[in-house]
Amino acid sequence: MLASRALSLIGKRAISASVCVRGAHGVAKVEDYTLHPYFDRRETPLPEVAYVQQLTAEQKSLKEKEKGSWAALSNEEKLALYRISFKDSFAEMNQGSEEWKTVVGGILFFLGFTGLIVLWQRKYVYGPVPHTFDPLYKEQELQRMLDMRINPVEGFSAKWDYENKQWKK
Amino acid sequence: MSLPKPVMRGLLAKRLKFHLPIAFGVAITTALMYKFAVTEPRKKAYANFYKNYDAVKEFKAMREAGIFESVRPAGK
Numbered sequence: 001m002l003a004s005r006a007l008s009l010i011g012k013r014a015i016s017a018s019v020c021v022r023g024a025h026g027v028a029k030v031e032d033y034t035l036h037p038y039f040d041r042r043e044t045p046l047p048e049v050a051y052v053q054q055l056t057a058e059q060k061s062l063k064e065k066e067k068g069s070w071a072a073l074s075n076e077e078k079l080a081l082y083r084i085s086f087k088d089s090f091a092e093m094n095q096g097s098e099e100w101k102t103v104v105g106g107i108l109f110f111l112g113f114t115g116l117i118v119l120w121q122r123k124y125v126y127g128p129v130p131h132t133f134d135p136l137y138k139e140q141e142l143q144r145m146l147d148m149r150i151n152p153v154e155g156f157s158a159k160w161d162y163e164n165k166q167w168k169k
Numbered sequence: 170m171s172l173p174k175p176v177m178r179g180l181l182a183k184r185l186k187f188h189l190p191i192a193f194g195v196a197i198t199t200a201l202m203y204k205f206a207v208t209e210p211r212k213k214a215y216a217n218f219y220k221n222y223d224a225v226k227e228f229k230a231m232r233e234a235g236i237f238e239s240v241r242p243a244g245k
Contacts (some may be wrong), residue, residue, distance in 0.1 A: 153214055
């Protein structure tokens with residue numbers, strides 16, 4: 001009630017084309033994107049809407065015939081009715097494509113490109129490694145690990161020959 | 170247009186009848202292979218290691234190497 005009164009105050013010419021006043025209610029135009037879309041999916045075999053929304057005269061008469069006995073329909077008419085309701089058959093929608101080759105190729109290409117970036121970074125961005133990577137320091141580390149008998153059963157120290165002070169053959 | 174009626178029932182049962190024995194077989198085989206390739210050799214390695222293990226000798230050797238903080242090497 002309020003909406004119609006407010007609109008009559010403003011003037012009928014001010015009413016935009018998308019608002020239609022009927023009695024006490026204003027009805028908005030239904031936008032296309034708010035309606036159910038049609039899509040072919042194996043998981044949902046029956047979409048909310050038919051594929052063909054605007055029927056030709058021929059298709060309309062076919063739909064009328066569909067209301068009668070289906071045994072009276074010929075095979076072509078049954079196929080035409082199917083194609084009104086659906087876009088692809090299951091066989092058509094499920095068929096594979098060659099897209100995967102492009103995808104794998106793109107993945108490998110960008111992996112390679114990332115590798116180049118990482119190499120550049122290692123050379124031009126990072127500073128020197130800590131002193132603990134010096135060969136002498138590493139030797140001392142190794143000796144200390146052997147002295148401590150790290151993993152003496154199956155692992156590190158198990159491979160060292162303590163009698164002859166060398167790695168086991 | 171007269172196709173045979175497709176199978177409508179018992180689809181899961183049919184799939185399980187095929188795949189369950191395979192699944193169990195693979196699982197059991199993996200377990201057995203792990204047992205005989207990993208755990209049994211490991212048990213043998215530990216048994217052999219400790220068969221002639223002299224703890225005091227090892228301790229003395231480690232002490233001489235100077236890795237302990239509570240015991241100095243002998244003679245200091």
